[in-house]
Amino acid sequence: MMPKIYITRKIPVPIIKHLEKSCDVSVWEHEDTPVPRDVLEEKMGEIDGLFCLLTETIDEEILSKATKLKVISNMAVGYNNIDIEAASKKGIMVTNTPGVLTETTADLTFALLMTTARRITEASAFLRAGQWQTWSPMQLTGQDIYQSTIGIIGLGRIGEALARRAKGFNMNILYHSRNRKLQAEEELGLHFASLEDLLRKSDFVCIMTPYTTDTHNMIRKEHFQLMKDSAILINTARGGIVNENDLYQALSLGQIWAAGLDVFEQEPVSLDHPLLTLPNVVTLPHIGSASIVTRMKMAEVASDNLLRVLNGEIPRHVVNV
Structure with missing residues (x-):
């Protein structure tokens, strides 16, 4: 059975298609609005991997809903949106995307x-x-x-x-x-x-x-x-x-x-x-990394981080190790 992952915002189609080759992928389809907290809470009990953005607050309460989550792949350099300590206690690896932006x-x-x-x-x-x-x-x-x-x-x-x-x-x-x-x-x-x-x-x-x-x-x-x-x-x-x-x-x-x-x-x-x-x-509306090439690279790195963890490998960019 393929691992289940949830992507909290529409990302470039080639990245989604790449993930779909080895994962059961669900995506929050509303590009201009963040995923509602209740929807994210519901998904957390089903998924093995989470692909998220800075717009999602992944706190201890949200993480308490995760029963089999192995990795949170944050498509950003920063990760202050994630409770790293709570994730670590549950054995959930957190990754980010430094360098490319x-x-x-x-x-x-x-x-x-x-x-x-x-x-x-x-x-x-x-x-x-x-x-x-x-x-x-x-x-x-x-x-x-x-x-x-x-x-x-x-x-x-x-x-x-x-x-x-x-x-x-x-x-x-x-x-x-x-x-x-x-x-x-x-x-x-x-x-x-x-x-x-x-x-x-x-x-x-x-x-x-x-x-x-x-x-x-x-x-x-x-x-x-x-x-x-x-x-x-x-x-x-x-x-x-x-x-x-x-x-x-x-x-x-x-x-x-x-x-x-x-x-x-x-x-x-x-x-x-x-x-x-x-x-x-x-x-400006937080567009520091907003070039087409860079955002594509960020999505590629985030997807690579996620897949490596699900495959039992060590990702290139780990936050909580």
């Missing part, structure tokens, strides 16, 4: 930095609203990127990839991380800094650290008070790392100049969220 997410991060600094979306809206009547010396002026200082908080794979892009703009690159990266310092000309020094000196502060209990609300009121009033905050990591109420106040009071956000603490973000009312905030 590094360059794509770094591309998006630098694009968001440039868009925010040069007020691109604001300028486009200005033109489309018919407000462009003449040229003016200070009209829609933004911040320079070339030879400015970028501060990267969290120097993992994506942080290093962002640093390579910043080097191409001849930026002074500061970073703060739990551990110093001496090889990266030598190769890319990076400078290690305390969090406080990085915030004081940076023109652009880029959040690239994983979201954990230690990094929850890591950037808050006292940190914005350290930053330049011309500084720009960029967050493409996780929304919960930044205290959004404090960010709103800092932007409203002019303590910092602007913010570019691809992530929010609650996603999808509510349309009445205060940050969405500010003209100096560029907002």
